[in-house]
Amino acid sequence: MALSESKLAYYQELAKTIRQHIVRMTHHAGSGHPGGSLSATEILTNLFFEHMNVDPQNPDWEHRDYFFLSKGHCTPVYYSVLAEKGFFPVEELLTFRDVDGRLHGHPCSEHCPGVDISSGSLGQGLSVANGVALAAKLNGTNQRAYVMIGDGELQEGQVWEAAMTTPHYQLDNVCAIVDWNKIQLDDYVENVKGLGNLVGKWRAFGWHVIEIDGHDLNQVDHAFHEAKHVKGKPTVILAHTIKGKGISFMENTDKWHGLAPNDEELELALKELV
């Protein structure tokens, strides 16, 4: 079940490349969100390269699997993964947040190939995932809907309204991933408004819960496989992660939630990513 050694090495390299993109892009723009992008890097890399049924040549292919970045501020990792997957040229990443570009601060489905829905107002992704999952059931297709949610984002009431809808309609084609990096914009989530027993909450709502280390590619890969085999109920992957993962001075702090590295910090960061 584990990833082969060659695949594991390949994805570890790819994750490193994506982290380089993340710091370069935010440095280029002088703004953006590195912290929550670095925490989601392994998860999105594995999801798009191993599990998602998509066609970069035909982003609007009607039988594709869907992905919704509900924590829409994490465009640096999202765009990087889409570019590496072939939805648009990797060089375009350095037009991030440019006024005449299409890689806006938050994902725009009208402008950016591969983006299934515009987001950036937290809390809306799971409802949309439920919608496409209901349509797939109606159409009798085996399409899946993936949605990534931030742990701070879980404070939005709409998430829990949607979390009741998914099991009610037995949408086993929905897989939610919580990037559980323990930090939001202002502070640690526990200091702002704590999540309490998060595993118990999702279970009580009727979800199949998988708890993993979100930086361990084998665990990530295994979780997505397991989710595909769970029938009759949706799956949520609660991924323990580290905000700012991979760059020592960005790790485990709210400081780098929405801050871009300057020239010197970029250099330091890139040194750690060789």
Added chain:
Amino acid sequence: MALRAPRQGYSDALIRLGEKAENLVVLDADCAKSNLTNLFKEKFPERFFNIGISECDLVGTAAGLALAGKVPFANAYANFLTGRAFDQMRISVCYANNNVKVIGHNAGTSPAQEGATHLPLEDISLMRSLPRMTVIVPADAIEMKKAVVAAYEHHGPVYLRVGKLPVPIVTKEEDPFEIGKAITFKEGSDISLISTGMMLDETLKAAAILEKEGLQAEVIHVHTIKPIDVDAITRSAAKTKRVVTVEEHSIIGGLGSAVAEVLAEHQPTPMRRVGTQDRFGVSGKMDELLDFFGLRAANIVKAAKDCFEVIKVS
């Protein structure tokens, strides 16, 4: 010209007010660092509540605090606050007539590169439609401080719009500030330029350009969009017979609409509205966005000339 972030003026005023007003409480929705309400929290930790990324809950909680005698200032980004918590403002705040001050941060183009999702270009329109809501859009950090005090002293729901990035200081400490009273910054007889918020700066520049071309523009700053100063607007329009409105907001539902409503009923006058058109924004530096949306003195001058084309009255 000195630049200052309106949010800085807001935060300073809030802290000063907090020292005297013991019933003042401050709430935020996980944007305290950005809205600078974290500075209030440092001074008065027991009167600050971070409600988390829960704008609806934020507004409802503020209503409860007001019901129990506190004067809550509920802070969040203007777009999410007015968009998502609209119904809580409508029912728990305005319909129930609770004394809540709703503070919409990151106003207009000031979220800049965050892009379309974050640019609040509809908030004035939404807030203006609510019965009992007073809507205040200050020009700069100096006027912001007066607006904070006025909002506190006014009994009833208030929406206050606060920008994030530094903008020119155009008002003076000694300028008057009274809710509902527009301020004439320049007298003129040929055309009325009526602006709100930080667009006062570009509007004054436009008036200077027009003056060089021999046209005397009257510049009226409408810091209170609701209740709007019917008297000041109709008097000026009766004199100049042409009106241009200027706002860092959609031309639908904001100042332009409010002025059009006043003029249509009291003093029908040809007018043009400078503001964002019926479209979403993009990512860009604030300066780039002002160009992108056509919110520059040159755009105001062009709109003014359009008015002269439409009606060649003497």
